[in-house]
Amino acid sequence: MSNFFRSNGFKRFIILVGIAIALYLMRSMINLILLTFIITYLMNQLATKTTAGVRKYVPMNEKAVTVTLYLLLVAGIVAVIYKYLPVVTQQITQLFDLISSFNLDPDDNEIARYLAPTFEKIELGKYLEQGVDITLKNITNIGKIILHIFISLILSLFILLEKKRITEFTAKFKESKIGPLYDELKYFSRIFIRSFGKVIEAQFIIAAVNCVLSVIALSIMGFPHLIALGIMLFILGLVPVAGVIISLIPLSIIAYSIGGLMYIVYILVIVMVLHAIEAYFLNPKLMSAKTDLPIFYTFIVILFSEHFLGVWGLIIGIPLFMFLLDILGVTSSEDELQKATTVHENKQIE
Template identity: 55%
Template sequence: MSKYRTIVIGTGPAGLTAAIYLARANLNPLVIEGLQPGGQLTTTTEVENFPGFPQGIMGPELMDNMRKQAERFGAEFKNGWVEEVDFSKPPFKVKVGGIGELEADSIIISTGASARYLGIPGEQENVGRGVSTCATCDGFFFRGKKIVVVGGGDSAMEEASFLTRFATDVTLVHRRDELRASKIMQDRARSNEKVKWALNRTPLEVVPEALGVKGLKVRNNETGQEELLEADGVFIAIGHTPNTGFLSNQITLDEHGYVVVKPGTTETNIPGVFACGDVQDTKYRQAITAAGSGCMAAMDCEKFLEGSIVHDWSETLDNMGSMLHMILLLFLVTYVMNSLFFLLQKREISKFTSKFKTSKIGWFYNEVAYLGDKFVSSFGKVIEAQLLIAVFNTALTILGLWILGFPYLFALTILVFMLSLVPVAGVIISLIPLCLIGYQLGGLQLSVIVIIMIIIIHALETYFLNPKLMAHKTKLPMFYTFIVLILSQHFLGIWGLIIGIPIFVFLLDILDVNKMEKTEEPIRVETKL
């Protein structure tokens, strides 16, 4: 199953603008094209009100340019249609026909709206045989013929005016006597001599014939009489229905099926799911407002993803802190109970254990006791030294993080301490989560400061703490300790720093070069009077 940071569903002006902004933010969005790549603008002729094109631009050309721009910045496009989604919990799942199931940390819905049909007899059966919802797509096929356009909004006025380029006359049918279109669009249509008007008429049926349609049967709402408006083509331009059927009540929709977003944002009721363009716009429904909302959705999405990284790390650190706290508590309780039990029966335990020395397995007991003494005098001392180093590293690191204003210091303390138990490498490994959190809190500058701080602590550990503490605990000269650390790290990797000194000290002890005693002699201080 493929996983993405964000998936954009739809490729209209909103979706493509969102893809451009997301790609420029290095989020590498996946864009699902849908059944109509490019959205409704691909069915529009000349776009005159999109800024930056004083002479206008063709709708398909505009959408193609926007797509190329998104691809140039790294957006990935896939041809498919979304069948269903699962927004119950992140990562969100999107099932795409022809592709399969995808996952994403965030989703941008920009599926727009589809042309609405009248729902009258003969309509659906004759789509492609005289009935159309796209003047740009099908107008050419009706050159020199009669056309009926149904609708009273801007799209109906635009399609009627456009179709006059091909048809001998265009009759515009509307069920009311007043139009909903803007004044400029009405004036443009009324000034066209080829446009005829059939207002206050209710469409009843698309009347078919052998090779297409014969016309549109309507009822005069004033007289109640039915009449046939003869035409070779019937174009439906009564608006659109939001393409939200695939959501299956996953997010909040209004009574018309449009996605409900929070005022002033593109956020839906599901954190991490955003909506832009006509799928959530019930008022403006313009290409430029769709593009603007696509920009908003991308910025809202980017902000969400930035916050989710900090939230994920903080949640992980909190969970890690709780788990380690429980482990340490259980260890402490077990240690105290065992210590108490040992102290209460120390004499009996020692007396019973001494019997093994003179038993038939005395030779085995003596070997085990000998190896135990060597373990304490070599491995044990190194572990003690590394524990002190981890405490020192943790104290310095947390002090620096506190000064820099990092949150969740308790969880970070446990994380840094556990990593510091790994010599040298632990400090370097801690760079990964600390730099990520630093970048989300203060950008690149804070990340650089964290890196410098870790490098300084790493240098102190490698060139001062490790040699000095290990040399002190193992009674090796600092020069020997430093050489052994370098060689063990070179031949055994970073874990060689853990076993290198213990092995070397153990060999010295076995060879009687440097015997390690179980108990140290008390320090005697001589004073001269």
């Protein structure tokens, strides 16, 4: 028992529990913490890659590139709020009206004749009205959300501009009286950035690519309210697997309203093509180091994370689970095969 309590595994478990308790006590600031981390990580990746690309042609300081990217980001946010927020609000309202007024005409075909009574029992309009009420209540906090975003932007900018000094100052704790704690926190931070950060980055890129391709396909099909649909698809795209299934419901309703059952078939084909692009191209490129989760595990993680973390759980549930798997040393078969191959090659060299 004495060896167990002195083991590194037990110490790391206690520290991990302590971190979880600290985050729970700071739960009122969790939006600011998560936004700051996500923005800092994504902007750091973007600034690093942009600087590397620019330096091929012009010598450029990374701090100058970082400040430029932040200025462009802030200008874009302000322009969207000033110019497109009224348009987006109007389109979202019209989109809700279009979906709530949806009804199947039994005279269209045999399938509609059987489905019409079911949709009448569901009372879709009633549920959408409840959804609109909830959305309107959340809109009252729009000022607080915008404030959190701008505070996160400022904090992340300072972190990136002084990341070298921050790293050097933080390293001084290694020789202090809390040196052992510093080593463990550094260990967790390295794994957290490698697993959680990578998965979050991949989710944002995949959601953006799927959103752009979907909007292009929907515009060709003549769908209305493309800006509102694009925002909806991007947000749902951040939710692995479940987001695609959820997005099928409003897309299918709009497709039937403007083109009948044939348009629903088109939507299903588009979703299948996008899913194939994500599964066979984007995921291997962006998330090659992750453990491939079965769909069952994905849904279980999303359900539990949404229950305990709310809306944030839908987005960060899978990255958090990947972080825990990384700590536990759970690897995919590809990782194990690669390790085995490396060991075999080393033995041959010896």
